[in-house]
Amino acid sequence: MKKLVQDFEVLQRKELNDDHFVLDVKALEPLPEIRPGQFVNVLVKDSNTTFLRRPLSIHFVDYERNTISLYIKKIGDGTKKLGELKEGDTLNIVYPLGNQYSIPNNANTLLVGGGCGVAPLLYLAKHLNQAGNKVTTLLGVRSEKDAVELDAYKEYGNILVTTEDGSFGEKGYPTQHSILEKEKFDYVFTCGPEPMMKAVAAYSTQKNIPCEVSLENTMACGFGACLCCVTETTEGNKCTCTEGPVFNINDLKW
Amino acid sequence: MVNLGVKLKDLSLKNPVMTASGTFGFGEEFEDFIDLSNLGGILVKGTTRHHREGNPYPRMAETPSGMLNAVGLQNKGVENFCSEIYPRIKHYDTNILVNVSGSVIEDYVETAAMINDLEHIPAIELNISCPNVKEGGMAFGTSCASAAEVVKAVRQVYKKHLMVKLSPNVTDITEIAKAVEAEGADSVSLINTLLGMAIDAETRKPLLSTVTGGLSGPAVKPVALRMVWQVFNAVKIPIVGLGGIMNAKDAIEFMLAGATAVQIGTANFIDPQVTEKIVVGIEDYMKRHNIQDINDLIGALQVR
Incomplete structure (x- = not known):
C-alpha cells in the first residue's frame, strides 16, 4: 500500500464533549484503500511546542464524500491547535500508515474501547459488519456525557456502554460488563488505555478467544524510519508504526 | 543550467x-x-558487528524545536545487512553510505572490512559519536587519542572513502577533526546529536528510558553551524554539515560555513519529501543569486 503525503481540506469539526472532537477532512484526490486500524500522521501548524507530527487513528472513511474522520482528544497544545481548525483550513497528512485489524467472516465479534482509544473502532465495526460478522461494541467512559456517537455504532451492530459513575449503561469498567459472561464471542478487538487493554487481553486469554489490540506510542516518523516507537514482542523490539499498531496479544509480552 | 555536483575527494555527488x-x-x-x-547520497541506518x-x-521525547532520541543503534548486524538488505537496495541510483558503529575497535574493523567488499557501497561513515550506546560509541569520538586509534585501525582495512562522523559533545571539535584527518579520514561529517535530557515534572521521571539522549532538529542548528565553520578553518579534508537542516536556506548556510555537502536528518520525519524540496530550493537559490557552480558557495561566508 503506497504511503502518501497530501494536503486535506477541513470540512467540519464536530465537538463531542469538553475535550473530544471529530475532524472530517476531505482529500483533494481520490482516497486510496484504507483499512481499519490504520492511522495518519498530521502536521500541526502554529504551535511552538509541537515539533513533530501527531499520529491519529483513522476513525472513519467515507469514500462517497472522499473524507477521513479523525477522533481527537485535546491533550497538549498540538491537539488543541487541531481543535481550532475551521472549515476550509488545510491539514497536511501522511497516510495510510500501519497494519490493520483482522477481519474474520461470520463470527461473533466484540469490540472494546475506552477513552480516545475508541477512535479506530467505528471503521472496524463497519468492516466487520460488511464481512457478515455479528458486531458488539462495548465502550467504557467516565460519565454519560462521554458516551458519544452511539447511533453511528448502532448502524453496524449492538452498542453497549459502561460508565465509571453509573450515569449511563452499566456502572464500572468495560471488562466488568455482564455481556462478557452472557455471550460467547469468537474474536475480540480492543483499543484504549493500556490497563483496560490488558484486562481485555486477560479475559480473552482466559476464554481462549483470539484478541487484537491497537497500541499507542510516541512516534517521530510514523513509517518505520526512526525506530523510536518500539514495542517489546516475543520476537524482539518491533516498530508500533509499521509492524503495528495492531498486535495479536500472543505476540506481546503482556 | 547550474552545476549542483560536488566532490568529497574522489566521491562524486x-x-x-x-x-x-x-x-x-x-x-x-x-x-x-x-x-x-x-x-x-543516502546514509543508511547505523550498522554494528552484531545484532543490537x-x-x-521510551526512546524519544519531543523538545522545543527538536527531539531527543535514545534508539541505541537497533540493527540486525552487518552480516544481515550484507546478505538481506544490501541486495535489496544496491540498485539505487545514488551514493549509498553505511554508517558503521561499534563498542570496541575490533567491531569497527570487522564491520568496515565486510562493507569494503560490497561493490555498490562507495563509502562508509564511521560513527564515533553515538551518545546512545553504553560502551564505545561516543567515547571514541570524545578524545583525540581514541578517535585517532579507531580511524587508524579502520583505515588499514577500508580502502574506499572513509567519512568520520564527529561528536559535538567535546571541548574543541577542531582537535578531534585534525586527529582523524591525520589518520587518513577522507572527510568528516558533523554534528552528531548533542547530549541532552528531558524530565516530566508531574511524574518526576525522565522522559527517556536511558535518562539522557541525543538532541536533534533546528534547536541544534546554530551549534552545528559554528562547529562546521570552526572545522572548516582547521582541516583540509571536505566537510559534510548536518544539524537541524529543515530547508534549502539552512543547507546553503552550512555550505557557506564550509560544508561541501549536507545531510538532512530529523526533517525527514516531519516532511518525508523534504530532501527533494531542498535540492530544488538550492537550485532556485543559485539561479536567484546568479551562481553557476555550487562549489563557489563552499566556505563563501563573507566575514567582515
Whole structure:
C-alpha cells in the first residue's frame, strides 16, 4: 500500500464533549484503500511546542464524500491547535500508515474501547459488519456525557456502554460488563488505555478467544524510519508504526 | 543550467543533499515519497558487528524545536545487512553510505572490512559519536587519542572513502577533526546529536528510558553551524554539515560555513519529501543569486 503525503481540506469539526472532537477532512484526490486500524500522521501548524507530527487513528472513511474522520482528544497544545481548525483550513497528512485489524467472516465479534482509544473502532465495526460478522461494541467512559456517537455504532451492530459513575449503561469498567459472561464471542478487538487493554487481553486469554489490540506510542516518523516507537514482542523490539499498531496479544509480552 | 555536483575527494555527488543516518532507514522507507535518485547520497541506518536490540521504550521525547532520541543503534548486524538488505537496495541510483558503529575497535574493523567488499557501497561513515550506546560509541569520538586509534585501525582495512562522523559533545571539535584527518579520514561529517535530557515534572521521571539522549532538529542548528565553520578553518579534508537542516536556506548556510555537502536528518520525519524540496530550493537559490557552480558557495561566508 503506497504511503502518501497530501494536503486535506477541513470540512467540519464536530465537538463531542469538553475535550473530544471529530475532524472530517476531505482529500483533494481520490482516497486510496484504507483499512481499519490504520492511522495518519498530521502536521500541526502554529504551535511552538509541537515539533513533530501527531499520529491519529483513522476513525472513519467515507469514500462517497472522499473524507477521513479523525477522533481527537485535546491533550497538549498540538491537539488543541487541531481543535481550532475551521472549515476550509488545510491539514497536511501522511497516510495510510500501519497494519490493520483482522477481519474474520461470520463470527461473533466484540469490540472494546475506552477513552480516545475508541477512535479506530467505528471503521472496524463497519468492516466487520460488511464481512457478515455479528458486531458488539462495548465502550467504557467516565460519565454519560462521554458516551458519544452511539447511533453511528448502532448502524453496524449492538452498542453497549459502561460508565465509571453509573450515569449511563452499566456502572464500572468495560471488562466488568455482564455481556462478557452472557455471550460467547469468537474474536475480540480492543483499543484504549493500556490497563483496560490488558484486562481485555486477560479475559480473552482466559476464554481462549483470539484478541487484537491497537497500541499507542510516541512516534517521530510514523513509517518505520526512526525506530523510536518500539514495542517489546516475543520476537524482539518491533516498530508500533509499521509492524503495528495492531498486535495479536500472543505476540506481546503482556 | 547550474552545476549542483560536488566532490568529497574522489566521491562524486550529483548534488550536495544527503540523508543523515538513523533518520532514513535503508532508503526503502522513503521510496513511496521521493525518487531516491534525485539525492546526492543516502546514509543508511547505523550498522554494528552484531545484532543490537537497542534501548528500551521510551526512546524519544519531543523538545522545543527538536527531539531527543535514545534508539541505541537497533540493527540486525552487518552480516544481515550484507546478505538481506544490501541486495535489496544496491540498485539505487545514488551514493549509498553505511554508517558503521561499534563498542570496541575490533567491531569497527570487522564491520568496515565486510562493507569494503560490497561493490555498490562507495563509502562508509564511521560513527564515533553515538551518545546512545553504553560502551564505545561516543567515547571514541570524545578524545583525540581514541578517535585517532579507531580511524587508524579502520583505515588499514577500508580502502574506499572513509567519512568520520564527529561528536559535538567535546571541548574543541577542531582537535578531534585534525586527529582523524591525520589518520587518513577522507572527510568528516558533523554534528552528531548533542547530549541532552528531558524530565516530566508531574511524574518526576525522565522522559527517556536511558535518562539522557541525543538532541536533534533546528534547536541544534546554530551549534552545528559554528562547529562546521570552526572545522572548516582547521582541516583540509571536505566537510559534510548536518544539524537541524529543515530547508534549502539552512543547507546553503552550512555550505557557506564550509560544508561541501549536507545531510538532512530529523526533517525527514516531519516532511518525508523534504530532501527533494531542498535540492530544488538550492537550485532556485543559485539561479536567484546568479551562481553557476555550487562549489563557489563552499566556505563563501563573507566575514567582515
